[in-house]
Amino acid sequence: MAKCQKCEKELSTNEIGLHKRLINRGAESYMCISCLARFFSCTENLLREKIVHYRNQGCTLFTDED
Numbered sequence: 001m002a003k004c005q006k007c008e009k010e011l012s013t014n015e016i017g018l019h020k021r022l023i024n025r026g027a028e029s030y031m032c033i034s035c036l037a038r039f040f041s042c043t044e045n046l047l048r049e050k051i052v053h054y055r056n057q058g059c060t061l062f063t064d065e066d
């Protein structure tokens with residue numbers, strides 16, 4: 001199971017997908033949603049909205065499981 005490169009929290013599929021969409025599609029290590037929010041100086045809620053947005057576009061990096 002992949003872990004956050006900063007805080008070592010276990011990552012969900014959507015967190016990995018978000019990292020790929022926002023940072024680098026070819027990334028091999030990822031940040032969790034909390035660390036991504038800190039990185040972008042935005043709220044976790046904003047990032048959760050982005051996950052929903054990308055998923056609704058049919059992006060295959062995201063799942064509705066979590």
Ligand SMILES: [Zn+2]
Pocket residue numbers: 004005006007008009031032033034035036
């Ligand atoms: Zn983290």
